[in-house]
Amino acid sequence: MSKKIFSKSKISFFVVIAVILLLIFFNFKGWLGIPKNIIYQASSPFLKSFQWLSSKTVAGVKIFTSIKDLMVENSNLKQENQKLWQENSDLKEVARENQDLRQRLALGQIQGRTFILSKIIGFNPQLGQFFLIDKGKSDGVSEGLAVVTADNFLIGKVVEVEQYNAKVLLISDSDSMVNAITQDSRVSGIVKGTTGLGLDMEMIPINKEIKTGETVLTSGRNDNFPAGLIIGKISDVILKETDIFQKAAIQPAANFSELESVFVIK
Amino acid sequence: MKIILIILASIIIVSLQLTTLARLSLFNVVPNLILALIVAWAIYQKDQKHSWLILIPAVLLDSLIGRPFGLITLAIWLAFSFVGWLGKFLFKQSGFIPVLVLSLSGVVFYELIYAGLIRLAQLLNLNGAKILWADFYLFAPRAILYNCILCLIAFWLIKKALPTFNKLK
Numbered sequence: 001m002s003k004k005i006f007s008k009s010k011i012s013f014f015v016v017i018a019v020i021l022l023l024i025f026f027n028f029k030g031w032l033g034i035p036k037n038i039i040y041q042a043s044s045p046f047l048k049s050f051q052w053l054s055s056k057t058v059a060g061v062k063i064f065t066s067i068k069d070l071m072v073e074n075s076n077l078k079q080e081n082q083k084l085w086q087e088n089s090d091l092k093e094v095a096r097e098n099q100d101l102r103q104r105l106a107l108g109q110i111q112g113r114t115f116i117l118s119k120i121i122g123f124n125p126q127l128g129q130f131f132l133i134d135k136g137k138s139d140g141v142s143e144g145l146a147v148v149t150a151d152n153f154l155i156g157k158v159v160e161v162e163q164y165n166a167k168v169l170l171i172s173d174s175d176s177m178v179n180a181i182t183q184d185s186r187v188s189g190i191v192k193g194t195t196g197l198g199l200d201m202e203m204i205p206i207n208k209e210i211k212t213g214e215t216v217l218t219s220g221r222n223d224n225f226p227a228g229l230i231i232g233k234i235s236d237v238i239l240k241e242t243d244i245f246q247k248a249a250i251q252p253a254a255n256f257s258e259l260e261s262v263f264v265i266k
Numbered sequence: 267m268k269i270i271l272i273i274l275a276s277i278i279i280v281s282l283q284l285t286t287l288a289r290l291s292l293f294n295v296v297p298n299l300i301l302a303l304i305v306a307w308a309i310y311q312k313d314q315k316h317s318w319l320i321l322i323p324a325v326l327l328d329s330l331i332g333r334p335f336g337l338i339t340l341a342i343w344l345a346f347s348f349v350g351w352l353g354k355f356l357f358k359q360s361g362f363i364p365v366l367v368l369s370l371s372g373v374v375f376y377e378l379i380y381a382g383l384i385r386l387a388q389l390l391n392l393n394g395a396k397i398l399w400a401d402f403y404l405f406a407p408r409a410i411l412y413n414c415i416l417c418l419i420a421f422w423l424i425k426k427a428l429p430t431f432n433k434l435k
Contacts, residue, residue, distance in 0.1 A: 013347050016343055053286070054289050132331060257291070
């Protein structure tokens with residue numbers, strides 16, 4: 001009897017394995033688009049409701065936990081505001097000057113791009129660093145497009161598109177690589193994901209000087225990302241005399257775990 | 267009736283996993299509710315009747331966030347079968363210690379198998395498959411601890427809720 005049960009469970013074990021392998025093969029062939037869309041459509045109301053509910057709960061909890069720091073933060077923000085006000089006024093002058101120079105050089109306007117507003121409806125850093133967004137092929141989203149926040153902070157790129165949703169690979173994923181440049185010293189390198197939600201800028205020539213606190217931007221070279229998107233700030237420079245390249249740890253500009261909506265740049 | 271309830275519960279659990287639980291990370295580790303529930307169910311249901319039902323939440327999770335598709339489902343199925351086998355042949359008695367050992371074994375087995383499958387997919391050049399071993403060694407122990415605790419809670423919940431559920435037609 002026990003032998004019979006064992007063989008029965010053994011058969012069901014292998015049948016299920018075969019079914020899973022078959023599903024992997026179907027997905028590889030691209031035949032699972034319709035079932036995946038059905039699953040997405042069925043889960044979408046729950047995903048959206050839970051996302052909304054959890055963001056509100058987190059915001060509520062944060063109010064209680066952050067009261068202590070609010071006074072200090074307020075004072076710091078006031079100082080920063082004054083500084084930014086001055087910088088803003090300087091930048092306006094620079095922008096005006098830039099416009100004049102462009103007209104003079106007859107370079108024309110920078111190529112126009114469309115921003116597709118998308119809501120993040122799923123995120124799990126443990127199962128691959130992806131966001132699930134609520135825009136897909138039907139909204140004009142395609143693979144390889146850059147994804148940013150409203151502040152132009154780079155989040156990642158679209159890696160998989162279905163009819164009504166898409167998966168965005170975060171720049172903090174170990175599989176992600178972005179060509180980058182430091183804003184002040186104009187040193188090029190490659191930004192890669194590291195442990196957790198961290199970033200590293202690699203392939204920086206040893207003879208180039210970079211400073212902590214410097215902003216790192218996309219360089220727009222050899223990838224689909226437009227130039228000038230903000231990646232983060234250099235938090236540490238790792239320099240080893242034996243290496244031919246130096247490395248910098250980057251503090252990402254965007255807080256990945258608190259995002260609710262993003263823009264896909266088309 | 268039961269199958270509809272299971273599908274609905276799976277959709278809700280997967281939605282919770284991808285939204286609320288993603289915000290409950292502790293030391294950069296997000297609890298895996300689906301793994302915890304499936305391992306807990308494997309411990310509770312030693313005869314592994316209707317075991318294919320565990321594929322519902324696994325496939326849902328895989329189709330929404332898995333990349334490459336199928337690896338989460340495969341790892342969960344193997345972990346489920348492993349815990350079922352251990353429960354049937356090695357830890358027949360019930361009690362806290364056997365449940366703890368089975369939970370820990372299931373979660374450790376899943377982490378190892380999932381990492382191994384990703385490595386295999388990486389070798390096969392499948393899209394989106396990459397594992398950083400430094401990441402794995404750093405996060406796996408925390409994930410194991412976190413998910414093992416969750417698994418014990420899930421086991422206790424299943425023990426309380428399943429008799430009522432079984433009364434349904």
